[in-house]
Amino acid sequence: MKHGEGTRQLALLPMFHIYGFLMCINVGLSKGWTMTVLNGFVPDSFLGTIQDHKIQIIHLVPPIFIFLAKHPKVDEYDLSSLENLFSGAAPLMKDVTMQVQGRLPSMKPVRQLYGMTELSPVALGDLEDPTIGSCGVLIPNCEMKFLCVHTQAEVAPGEEGEVCVRGPNVMKEYYKRPEETDASFTDDGFLRTGDVGYMDKNGRVFIVDRMKELIKVKGFQVAPTELEDLLLSHASVDDSAVIARPDEFAGELPKAYVVLKKGHSITEEDMREWVNSSVSSHKKLVEVEFIAQIPKNPSGKILRRVLRDMEKEKLNL
Secondary structure: OOOOOOOEEEEOOOOOOHHHHHHHHHHHHHOOOEEEEOOOOOHHHHHHHHHHHOOOEEEEOHHHHHHHHHOHHHHHOOOOOOOEEEEOOOOOOHHHHHHHHHHOOOOOOOEEEEEOHHHOOEEEEOOOOOOOOOOEEEOOOOEEEEEOOOOOOEOOOOOOEEEEEEOOOOOOOOOOOHHHHHHOEOOOOOEEEEEEEEEOOOOOEEEEEEHHHOEEEOOEEEOHHHHHHHHHOOOOEEEEEEEEEEEOOOEEEEEEEEEEOOOOOOOHHHHHHHHHOOOOHHHOOOEEEEOOOOOEOOOOOEOHHHHHHHHHHHHOO
16 A cells, blocks of 8 residues: 555544544654544535545544444545545444445455554554454564463464563553553563454454453353444444443343434344344343444544443442
């Protein structure tokens, strides 16, 4: 992938976030790209800017990919100038990626990046030959290993574990927070990211979920993103989020919050049965609740704590 001077970039990400700071300010300006800046996401403004300024490249977050995959307004604008879309800040689900690429067939495959502020900020990228669902391969001079979330032992390739990174891009410490710094590194100097993932035989890495977001059902671990991906593949679903609901017998059970597309209707029971018919027993939803909007932060990550607080209030916990 090559973009020379004069490439038209849309800068939509908040620039106080490391993703926007690096990709919109540092990368765009250093390459001499023409940058159009939007102060927040408004559907018509976003789509109209792409059309009118013939935008070629945009770095986005998963909620906007969901918009591109599902919203009817997308068909009202000419987005044929788009060449490259990048996703970061949170896992991009396979079904959403496929829907976007099907809707924008002239565009090159969607590319994912993986990183965090502590990684300055990138460790993985798939710039030349992307695989749907993967964040790509390690950047140069970087090492990665995966630790079992139970035993902390290193797992074999293909097995899921906590993603740990070592390299010159890794931060030195949390300023004046020695205890937090010590807890964030292994004895051999790998940063513990708190993300769960695995590496396939070709060296491509797939991020499953955050460790603290995993739902523990009778000793089994359930990744909310797997169920959210399934929900988003339903023709009536516009957005979704899954959290753990406390359960006396199982410990925790998955509960889904779902935003329906405008004009669509389905009962909570039918939605729950549709999901549960496609998953193993420990992944079955205990409840589906329809809401108007999934709470998210400016970088597009689901604010599960807000949903958990809603659930605790509902259960009087």
